[in-house]
Amino acid sequence: MNVFDESNYFVDDEEEVVVTKVVRTKIVSSSDEEKMKTMNTSTKIRFLNEYGWSRSEIKNYLGIRYQHVRGVLETPLKKKQA
Secondary structure (H helix, E strand, C coil): CEEECCCCEEEECCCCEEEEECCCCCCCCHHHHHHHCCCCHHHHHHHHHHCCCCHHHHHHHHCCCHHHHHHHHHCCCCCCCC
């Protein structure tokens, strides 16, 4: 019997091994992935946020800390000097 525990893992009670990790991320199109290859991390965060991704989804997708995502989204962009 498979049981969902609080750490977002499915565990098989009979064998007591981790079977599958639940991953909740949105799908990124291949054209968007190509665009993101040339972006720095902060730009990627803003890009994904514009498409409606939550901070947690962005953190998981990019493999960075939640605080980094929050900091980028809370801090306004500096105006470019002419």
